[in-house]
Amino acid sequence: MTIRVLIADDQVMVRQGFTVLLNAESGIEVVGQAVDGVDAVEKVGQLSPDVVLMDIRMPRLGGIEATRRVTQTPGSEVKVLVLTTFDLDEYVYEALRSGASGFLLKDASADELAQAVRVVAAGDALLAPSITKRLIAEFSRVSAPLRPPSRERLGDLTGRETEVLSLVAQGLSNAEIAGRLVVAEQTVKTHVSRILVKLGLRDRTQAAVHAYETGLVRPTGL
Template identity: 85%
Template structure:
């Protein structure tokens, strides 16, 4: 029997926590391990319950979701994935959360199917990059970032020409299968490239790799 994906829901609104709990507990292969009322509570519950995915509201009293995300993802040995919850699809705080280590974001009015799919995608380590809205958000707010720091450029220099090509396609939101079709290679070959890219860049997942690509100027935001 497959181990269910354990989810922690962090939101200061009771109705949101309860609603998402009901929706996710009804999904096969997903269980809600607990709820947190703010960022500090999320840190404590995450340490106690060891969830696979945290649904993290951004705007919470006390410790907000951005700082809570940063602390969760930067903790030694941390493997937890953070899926940011927001009311606005172009919320500047969402981009800050992505920079802090979140693997993607989800609108609070998402359907049950969209919520469950988002949890499964993030838990699998693929990151929630496919929706156009996520790509647009990353591209839009990357325009506002300062010039990249030298260490970022140095890390980009560690990539081979093919790995750089794959990274650029990741940043455009392409899946492994789509990248394989574009480059006319096997999907397993793409997976190997992606794994090496994440290791060389020192990032957690595809979302963080995409943020890196925009911030270093490897990919220029266009068409959004």
């Protein structure tokens, strides 16, 4: 099944470069390019991509607001992968809150770019380039004050589901969680799916953000 990608960036060379790299990959097709946030929102409606590579700083409408509009459209299943120049760009935190499913540095290799697109499209693993844990830790530090976990915002999660959510927020993969809890990987996948449904979340990245914001997971220095 081919992953349809829209690239939104105001720099022509970035758009063209990523288009060439991704079209060379098996199972990935770039279906369009957008020059700014307004164009991105319009083309998402026209082209129905699976993944949008979204630059943060763009004219007319920035990537954060464009991400919010794209992901919060009723019935939308498109995933947004934020492109950033700096590994701790302050705007990435807000992009995650706005519905982005992951983030990637613009100087990523072709393999990292393709893998990021596949991971975000699948929604079954937290995007984990070299900066992920550091970024999540920083995001948690600036966004979630130390407070007891909010049971109201954790919904009716079972004890095991709460435990799995905590491990997801720490950046562990399904296989790593399965090893930690001594259960089958498929069991972990089932728990994650139920967590997303119960909390009304889009994917694992949003689950991780939610865990920090509710106070279930506390900031840690990395």
